[in-house]
Amino acid sequence: MSQEATILLIEDEPEIRRFLRTTLPAHGFRLYEAATGREGLTEAKARNPDLILLDLGLPDLEGSEVIRRVREWTATPIIVLSARDQEQVKVAALDLGADDYVTKPFGVHELLARMRAALRHASQSADVSEPVFTLGDLTVDLGRRQVHVSGKEIHFTPIEYKLLTTLIRHAGKVLTHRQLLKEVWGPLHVEEGHYLRVYMRQLRNKLERNPAHPRYLVTELGVGYRLRTE
Template sequence: MNSNASTLLVIDDEPQIRKFLRISLSAQGYRVVEAANGREGLEQAALVQPDLVVLDLGLPDLDGQEVLRELREWSSVPVLVLSVRASEGEKVLALDGGANDYVTKPFGIQEFLARVRVLLRQAGEGEPQREARVDSGDLSVDFAYRRVSLAGQEIALTRKEYAVLALLARHLGRVVTQQQLLRDIWGPSHAEDSHYLRVVVGHLRHKLGDDPAAPRFIVTEAGVGYRLRESA
């Protein structure tokens, strides 16, 4: 197979659908990787770094909408939803959640392949893929597995603590404003509730052993927001 061939990850619990797509996509010169459930799909996405993901919504462990949400926390890979769910609401939810296209089952393979080509072409013209992991000194944020480790030891964080640290890590070395952090994590109605953010950042610093007076990791930009150092 061509070493420059695009890699496609198919996340679908139906073996016959995976086989059909594997044969059809391989015949077009694509490399195909398969996953039979959502968690395996997320792991493969982190491991393989595919050029496109084909995602079923009716998975046995995680709903496909949840897989999409978790994937979008750390990856901008194009996602083509392939599902029996044909309602407008389901399509809107997926597209608003970060899917790039939506095809309902049963489907025509030629149209499906055309949509794959369009998404791959658009991806080639767009921004580079995000990293699945970001390191700041001996602090590591693994977006794919939602894990944070310090000097190789995993740190237990609450959902809000992880969300704040992950957002700072995605903008490594750059200031993220208080308003952006509050709006993205707590919602638009909390954009002025800076005390929420101060409490969470305080807890984060405690768990990371970070001295606010001489921070190794999280730096306060007075009156503006916070940034995560590029190296510590």
């Protein structure tokens, strides 16, 4: 995947640009750069990248505005790179349409893993012909609505199954509490966070070998949940 992926970096910090200019091509990515939000929007339309890395603190446009404008015309994965680590900032970026959020300073291996997950999710979304999702010892046959863990079929309530398949459709992507509540329970229940906590606990009890230390269903503290694909 990474051998063909083109990345657009929208970042005004020269140090970050230099670092990623060296790192990403060394891992097989083709990198394009923009130092402002407006330049980034122009590059995004001209290059049609496979993934966008976006800083929030740009000199001309807020990164949130860049996300909003990009989402008007493309579903290209967006990973936010930002020194802003407040939960409300992360939630706002994800609710606007960012796929993930990595806080500066970041480790290159974490960033690469998040990029691979976002690219894989985009590829899986494009290939709707594949009805079976497999991750470790978890297998979900979306056509037959069957779930197996280590070969054993696991039974779910309708809400549990809808929550699981929502996470699968966005595997590798951070989904906020509001996004999950809206999609699974409907727009009238976006403030009912206790619904989500109860059902996530039930999913972990059924899917995880050790629900207290989940391998698959990861909590993004104060933000939401992510189905890990690494």
